[in-house]
Amino acid sequence: MGSGKKFVSCVVSAVCLVISVAPTYASEKVTVFAAASLTNAITELAGLYKEKAGIDATLSFASSSTLARQIAQGAPADIYLSANNKWMDYVSQQQMIEPETRQSLLTNSLVLVAPKSYSDDKIEVSASWDLSQALQGTRLAVGDPAHVPAGRYAKESLQTLGLWQQAEPLLARANNVRSALVLVERGEAMLGMVYKTDALISKQVKQVAEIPASSHQPIEYPIAIVNAMSRPEVKDFYQFLQSEQALAVFTKYGFGVHQ
DSSP, X not given: OOHHHHHHHHHHHHHHHHHHHHHHHHTXXXXXXXXXXXXXXXXXXXXXXXXXXXXEEEEEEEOHHHHHHHHHTTOOOSEEEOSSHHHHHHHHHXXXXXXXXXXXXXXXXXXXXXXXXXXXXXXXXXTTOOHHHHTTTSOEEEEOTTTOHHHHHHHHHHHHTTOHHHHGGGEEEEXXXXXXXXXXXXXXXXXXXXXXXXHHHOSSEEEEEEOOGGGSOOEEEEEEEBTTOOOHHHHHHHHHTTSHHHHHXXXXXXXXXXX
């Protein structure tokens, strides 16, 4: 065979090798179920991981409770990131996570937000606060305390601060914390209790009060690999989310790193 034909044969063989390997590599995906408050950070990290490892991450964001119930019912998640320990406990009790992979990853805090046009820039949240007057005929936007972690923290804080009796009939109960934020952005609610990280990413609201951390249980974000999903790419993405690069991104969005 001439040198030209040999060269063509080598090129064809190399191309065939690439084609035979590529579909297997491209089929590797990681599915992440994460609390709605993590939307921006996890989306950015998925992009960084794609550049680093060439693997796509399928992302599903919702209330931690919604995601936990979906996992318990067999939804095809590989990694679960919850906004509180309660719902991670739930999937653990359902034997739907690998216990040794459960780690407390992040922390957060609660703040009170208002539309940029709101008359006050600073509010003192105390038992003497006239919440009804402050709401100007609207409602207080929160994640639904019945199942949304941010709403549970908000309820606990309002109870501790002596405001729950006044606040309960004035709540606009959203199905996740980002939906509560949207109600304030649109001016449908003059005030909302959301995570600090939500307030930071919105250009339509301003923070008018910090909710005392002592008024509620610590806000922690645990992570775990779903039971029987410890494929190499899943383990790698799980480790990536705990890397210095990932923690720097989380910090940029206002999350604290669990010590």
